[in-house]
Amino acid sequence: MFQKFTETAQPEQGPKRLTALRAEIRAEGLDGFLVPRADVHQGEYVAPRDERLSWLTGFTGSAGFCAALKDVAGVFIDGRYRVQVKAQVANVYTPVPWPEVSLADWLREHLPEGGRVGFDPWLHTPAQIKELEEALDGSNIEMRRCANLVDRIWHDQPGPPTAPVIAHPLEYAGQAHDAKIGQLAKELSDKGLTSAVLTLPDSICWLLNIRGSDIARNPVAQGFAVLSAEGRVVLYMAAEKLAEVRDTLGTLVEIRAPSQFESDLATLTGPVGVDHATAPLAVVDALEAAGVEQRDLTDPCILPKAHKNATEIEGARAAHRRDGVAMVRFLAWLDAQPAGSLTEIDVVRQLEDERRATNALRDISFETISGAGPHGAIVHYRVTEATNAPVEDGQLLLVDSGGQYQDGTTDITRTMAIGTPGREECEAFTRVLRGMIALSRVRWPAGMAGRDLDVLARVALWEAGLDYGHGTGHGVGSYLSVHEGPARLSRTGTVPLEPGMILSNEPGFYREGAYGIRIENLVVVEEAPALPGGTVPSMLRFETLTYVPIDRRLVLPDMLPPADRDWLNTYHAQCRERLAPLVGEMVRPWLVAATAPL
Known part of the structure; x- marks a missing residue:
């Protein structure tokens, strides 16, 4: 059976979990915390360990976020989910029509004297935070990076996906992965970039002609990658997942543990391209902290993949x-x-x-x-x-x-x-x-x-x-x-x-x-x-x-x-x-x- 009909979300747990989250908000000296639907890869669909929004609120839609403050918690949803959200969240959460009501305006209304709102920089893009901070200019509301407070209270949070990766044959891909790497590497070189950071799983899978099953219904494998202008790729993905494709990836692809990704960013030589619309803010933070020049670059795989x-x-x-x-x-x-x-x-x-x-x-x-x-x-x-x-x-x-x-x-x-x-x-x-x-x-x-x-x-x-x-x-x-x-x-x-x-x-x-x-x-x-x-x-x-x-x-x-x-x-x-x-x-x-x- 492919589809399951049991509901994994537990909206009846919403009040208790919101109370626990608010305790962490107070312990951090914050006035609120943002809980997005997104994971570190900014995908529409997420693995069970990343279902933070659903776990906290009961809302299972594929887009939206929660802004939890000390006395109000808004669940922001677009037109697709106006009916659904009413049936899924407990009355401790307030549905907010979005984008008709912006997060900035909502925060201004509910934090009129200013305040500090925490967010996990791995779950938000530079573009999102920049737009929010610009909209909050003059409000005395501060957006503050912090650890993920939901992860602190989610004691039985599932582990990361470990499904094996398979090759996507040339007869279906139509272009070999080394040809794709060479083509995109030349584009980076022509733009004066030394490398590009890739954070979208479907981009990485398209580039390397691989597929996975880390996300239900989406044949992708989660990981990060750095594509160099010299025509090489460093792939940050658990080695045990890649056993079946290691030989087909060839010598152009080096495999490293995901735990090395953040520290390796500091060793790059700039200028490095990072997509500010899709990459985690934490990637830009790591590069800037190490003094590595970075530029906003649309993910180079997105258009050729389309x-x-x-x-x-x-x-x-x-x-x-x-x-x-x-x-x-x-x-x-x-x-x-x-x-x-x-x-x-x-x-x-x-x-x-x-x-x-x-x-x-x-x-x-x-x-x-x-x-x-x-x-x-x-x-x-x-x-x-x-x-x-x-x-x-x-x-x-x-x-x-x-x-x-x-x-x-x-x-x-x-x-x-x-x-x-x-x-x-x-x-x-x-x-x-x-x-x-x-x-x-x-x-x-x-x-x-x-x-x-x-x-x-x-x-x-x-x-x-x-x-x-x-x-x-x-x-x-x-x-x-x-x-x-x-x-x-x-x-x-x-x-x-x-x-x-x-x-x-x-x-x-x-x-x-x-x-x-x-x-x-x-x-x-x-x-x-x-x-x-x-x-x-x-x-x-x-x-x-x-x-x-x-x-x-x-x-x-x-x-x-x-x-x-x-x-x-x-x-x-x-x-x-x-x-x-x-x-x-x-x-x-x-x-x-x-x-x-x-």
């Missing part, structure tokens, strides 16, 4: 074709079950079984979201044994899921009608679909970023005074993290979209307490062919990777413009053409019916 090569793109197509078969078999099974006979967990288990039956699944790519009725309105809902609900007649069922395959990572959301859907639900679904189609069809001049396209997914919703509180799309790795930077489709996406970038296209709408709707395909940016008479020298478009039927029962054809209806009919014809030979005779009739033209 630009999937031809081998990776072809692998993504194969992974999505395989995953599409599993999804179609699952959807056909779902339609055959009487309304009210299933629970949300039944749905998850069947979908996992279908993916496992491909005999290629390494893991699911995140905890499957299976939300029936009002649970669908919780954007990142995770079903547990305590919350498991029946899938009732007349409800919408939102299923957001994905698979990790050696040739690619998938992420797909489909919203299905159980029984006969209501008019309101169909109207909202059709508006969401129009937004997804708008992004699927768009051509745009090269150089534009996700923020320039995000509006297209929302126009049909805005026409009815509706919207959704999350970004429209995120980057996706190649058998790596399902959420990958730097590009995104959102109002905050400033990185230009470039060929080879794989992103999600997932607008939605959520009626709290009633239903949720989201439709998600993965797409890859590609060059758009020139049009007769066109004057824009270079244009881009999306190639759709995901081919799985969209529930026609929820579509109101009269609300679809002709071009959108044509797109949907063509898309469904392609689903049928690609998948019908692969799904088996028992499922093929369902696929033919599900992809019939409107």
